[in-house]
Structure formats: structure tokens, C-alpha cells
Amino acid sequence: MHQRTTDRPLLSLLICALATASVAKAQTLRWPLAEPLHDRSYVSNYLDLNPASGFRDYECGLDHGYDGHTGMDLAVHDFRLADQGVAILAAADGRIESVRFDQFDRNMATPYQGSGNGVWLRHDDGRYSLYWHMRRNSPVLAVGERVRAGQLLGYVASSGSSPIPHLHFQLNRSLQLNDRLPLLAGRCGETPTSVFESQPEYVGNARLRVLAMGVHSNLQLGQGMYQFGAIEQIKQGLIEPAQLADSDERIAVYVQLQGNPGQQLRITLRDPDGSIKAQHQTTLSSKRRYGWYLARMAVTVPLAHGRWQMEVADASGTLQTRSFAVGAQTVQPPRFYPLAGRSIRLDGSTQRVPLQRAHRGDQLRLVGAPAGVALVDEQLVIPADLRAARRSSHFAVIDRDSSSGLQDVFHVHLVDPLAPYSTPDFSKDAGGWYYAPEQSGQGLAIEVNAALGLVFLGWYAYDFPAGDGERRQWLTASGPYAGSFANLDTTLTYGGVFDREDSVTHSRPGSIGRIRLQRESCQRINVIYEWGPGRSGFIAMQRLLPQQCEAAPSR
Numbered sequence: 001m002h003q004r005t006t007d008r009p010l011l012s013l014l015i016c017a018l019a020t021a022s023v024a025k026a027q028t029l030r031w032p033l034a035e036p037l038h039d040r041s042y043v044s045n046y047l048d049l050n051p052a053s054g055f056r057d058y059e060c061g062l063d064h065g066y067d068g069h070t071g072m073d074l075a076v077h078d079f080r081l082a083d084q085g086v087a088i089l090a091a092a093d094g095r096i097e098s099v100r101f102d103q104f105d106r107n108m109a110t111p112y113q114g115s116g117n118g119v120w121l122r123h124d125d126g127r128y129s130l131y132w133h134m135r136r137n138s139p140v141l142a143v144g145e146r147v148r149a150g151q152l153l154g155y156v157a158s159s160g161s162s163p164i165p166h167l168h169f170q171l172n173r174s175l176q177l178n179d180r181l182p183l184l185a186g187r188c189g190e191t192p193t194s195v196f197e198s199q200p201e202y203v204g205n206a207r208l209r210v211l212a213m214g215v216h217s218n219l220q221l222g223q224g225m226y227q228f229g230a231i232e233q234i235k236q237g238l239i240e241p242a243q244l245a246d247s248d249e250r251i252a253v254y255v256q257l258q259g260n261p262g263q264q265l266r267i268t269l270r271d272p273d274g275s276i277k278a279q280h281q282t283t284l285s286s287k288r289r290y291g292w293y294l295a296r297m298a299v300t301v302p303l304a305h306g307r308w309q310m311e312v313a314d315a316s317g318t319l320q321t322r323s324f325a326v327g328a329q330t331v332q333p334p335r336f337y338p339l340a341g342r343s344i345r346l347d348g349s350t351q352r353v354p355l356q357r358a359h360r361g362d363q364l365r366l367v368g369a370p371a372g373v374a375l376v377d378e379q380l381v382i383p384a385d386l387r388a389a390r391r392s393s394h395f396a397v398i399d400r401d402s403s404s405g406l407q408d409v410f411h412v413h414l415v416d417p418l419a420p421y422s423t424p425d426f427s428k429d430a431g432g433w434y435y436a437p438e439q440s441g442q443g444l445a446i447e448v449n450a451a452l453g454l455v456f457l458g459w460y461a462y463d464f465p466a467g468d469g470e471r472r473q474w475l476t477a478s479g480p481y482a483g484s485f486a487n488l489d490t491t492l493t494y495g496g497v498f499d500r501e502d503s504v505t506h507s508r509p510g511s512i513g514r515i516r517l518q519r520e521s522c523q524r525i526n527v528i529y530e531w532g533p534g535r536s537g538f539i540a541m542q543r544l545l546p547q548q549c550e551a552a553p554s555r
Helices: 002-024 079-085 231-235
Strands: 041-045 072-076 087-089 094-100 118-123 128-132 152-155 166-172 209-217 250-259 264-270 276-283 288-298 306-314 317-327 341-345 351-354 357-359 363-367 374-376 379-382 392-400 407-415 432-435 443-449 454-459 473-482 485-494 513-519 524-530 536-543
Touching: 041 288, 079 341, 079 407, 118 152, 209 306, 209 317, 231 288, 250 264, 264 288, 276 288, 341 351, 363 374, 363 536, 379 407, 392 536, 407 536, 443 524, 454 485, 454 513, 473 513
Parallel strands: 341 407
Antiparallel strands: 041 072, 072 166, 087 152, 094 118, 118 128, 128 166, 209 250, 250 288, 264 276, 264 306, 306 317, 351 379, 363 392, 374 379, 392 407, 432 443, 432 536, 443 454, 454 473, 473 485, 485 513, 513 524, 524 536
């Protein structure tokens, strides 16, 4: 009896010590998307912490999610962006427990097709994480394989129960879906600290946020849901024309937004002189976790030729602007539609991928493709005997209109289950000089600052429109990286000479558009840019002077 009474507190102390040790060893999680939050991605739903009926998030919000939601939804703006490849990254080191990759991935409305694609990962601290709604064929790992934090798992899409392209991410005690763990710390949270390295800001009651915006020709769009077109067309990321006609009496605009009841939305159109030519204002009547506001704005014809501005503002001022061109007629660039990219999984058979286009150029070509891949009769042909050097690789098909110089890109993610898996990190040996063997005259200088987590880029040979007189100009860009991916704001820089202390001037950050970098191997970086209608590109850049590089091991 005495033995039992003395052992009981010792056993309790031992259990408490083990529990404390387990908590101390819990792995801090990295953000699971290569796209930083609010940089073309957003939180569409939070984890539901209400054990009873009804929704409540970690900051006691009642409407930024839905009843019974077991994780956090990280969405991207549209399917076109998802087609370019929004990478899903492992949140912490671990081992693959389950993989699904064969389901339809472009759901937009009920009834949804298929059960979804995704990965369960068992972390080294015993917890599990789930990554769901992935693109078909994009998961790159097999059950039992090891993965490091920040390595590629697959790509965002809309498979399973999903109306928009997004990642459903959750942390669990077990593989049971409802056995979830908290993610974020807040007034109504279940954890004193965030599980992430850096807790993202709460958006449930934030200022009106513009996710995306666009301008379309009224003459090209028919009547339908939400004043013009079908909402599915907007979700697809319908590319605006490269130029609107000066005879278009009504300009169709859309704003993709996130906001709360009572917040004001004002849309303004300005001509090349800066004069206001049309304005539209409304007040949100309901919560918008995400949504689209569409309108046709009347203008007086003929419209002035040149660069117009679309401005979106709330009660406190301008939120976002976007320029668009007006000329003698509407000009549509080449456009891959409805798909602008996909993942292809090698399976020992010849695969033929039709390249559907809403508007066609006259120059279709491959960029960065492995030997043996071909274009035959408007199809991308992957031979049965193709073997890739790496588990995951990328190339593109470019469609260019020679008369206008406009082009579009079809992005291909190639998965070879039999090839070795590694993803070279930007923080390891990525800096240096690069050139484009398939496109004469293109060169990059890249600098990586691992302490800041930023990539800096100078694109000195890009064939941008000529500057004023003798002013030299080139493109510069900077932005964060995650694993083997970087997302950069692009500016146009004037004056100066590289490696000299000459003064330079430059446009505002992001004014030219975006550059995305994929570190394909230690010798190659893919440059993906999208700077407006018809100005999209994919360039496979090779290191100028080959060198030994460090790549993360697969196991």
C-alpha cells in the first residue's frame, strides 16, 4: 500500500515531464505556399473553433469561415494563376503517409467532381499535416518518402469539394480528419502561440482588400450572370484585351475583393491625361470572404488613344490601380483557354495533350522541354520512353502572334515517379550570372540575401521598349523566396551603368508586373513573367559559368 502511494506522484511527474518534452520538441511550421500571403494569395476560410453549432475563429470572428471547417483555406486569385503553378510546400520535416493524385482538379460549382487530390505528411514530432485540393498529377512524392521543410509537395488547384483554386491546410494529432490541432493564437484561440514561424495578420475584420481587377471590352462580352459573362469565366482568369476599341461606349470592369458589410467601393476610369471619364460607387451589403463585383461603366466615345487607368478605392483612399490601352480597335492577344498549364505524370505510355486556344498566334514553340517532347498537330506529345533527370521539372509552350508581338504561355509541370527527388533551395548557391541558350541576348544577374530571405535581380538585356534618347534602361526586381521559388516585384530602371556608381531612376515597385523564379536545378532557373495582356513569357536561364552547387537531398 505504501509502495503504491509513493509511486503515484512519481508516475504523475514522469507523465508531465514526457508531455513537456513532447511540446518542447514540436516543430515550428513554415508557410505552406510559395506565394506570400496577400501577394496573389489570401485566406478564404479560417479553422472553426466552435465545438457547438455555428462558426467561430481564433479572434472570435463569426463569419470568415463556415461551421465545421477543420483547417485554413489559402486561396489564389484565379485559375490562370493556378495554371502557372502555385507551389505547395512541406510545412516541416517528415515522411509521406498518404497521396492521392488522379482526381479532376477544376471544380468551380456544385456538383463537384471527384474526391480531391492531396498529401498527408507525418512530421518528426508525431503530428500530421494535410494538404488538399491539389492539381491532378502534381504530387511529387510517394508514400514512405522523406521530405524537408520548404520542399515541393505539389501545386494548388480545385479538386474535390472546392469552388476556387486553393490549398486546404490543417494540422492534426492523427490521420482522422476531425482530430485537428489549432494553428493561430488569438482571443478565442486554443493555443498561446502560433504554430507558424510568423503568425499572419487576421483578415476577418480588415480594411477592404482588392485581390485582383480587370478591364474587358463590352462589345466582346454577352449578357449573363452578375451583369456580364458567366462567373466561371471570371474564375478562369479571363485575360483582358491587349487594347480596347475607341468606339466601346461601355467598359466592362470587375474587382475581386475581400471585405465586410458597410465598406465602400469606388471604381474610377481616367483617360491618358488623368481626367475622370467614369466613376461607380457602391457599399458592401454583406460579408465577402472572397467575391467579384462587376459593372459596365458608360464612357463618351470616341475614347482617347493611349494608356488609361482603372482605380479602385475605399473611403480612406486608393487601394489599387491598373492601366489598360485604348486604340482604334479591340486587340486580343494569343490565349491558351481554358487551360494555361497542367501537371503531366510519366507512366510509360505516349501522352497527347491538346493545346486549346481562344485566340491563336502563328508561332507555337517549346521552351526548356526535354529531348523527345514534340508539338504535333496542335498537341503536346510526351513519348512513352521519356525519362526525366529529376522527379519534378518544368517547361513551357509559347504561342506568339508575329504581327503584334503578343504571346501567351502554357506551363507544363512534369513528374517522373522513377527519377530522384530533390529541390534546390534559393538560399544555397543560386546567385550569379545566367543566360538564355534558347533566346539570344537574354541575361540575368541574381543576388540572394539569405539573412533577409530576398532575391534581387537585374535583367539587363530584356528587349523592353526604347527609353528616352540615350537613357539606358533595364528591368530590376526583388522579392521573397520560399524553397526553390521566388516572387518578385518588377520595376523599370533608367540611367547608370552596371558596376558603376552612376545615378539611376526607376518606376514604382511592381509597376511593370511580376516575375516568378523557379530554381529548376543548381545550373538552371526558369523565369516566368506576366506584365499584362499578351506580355507573358517563360525563359529557361542557364548559369553562365557552371559550378558545383548544393541541392537538398531527397532522403
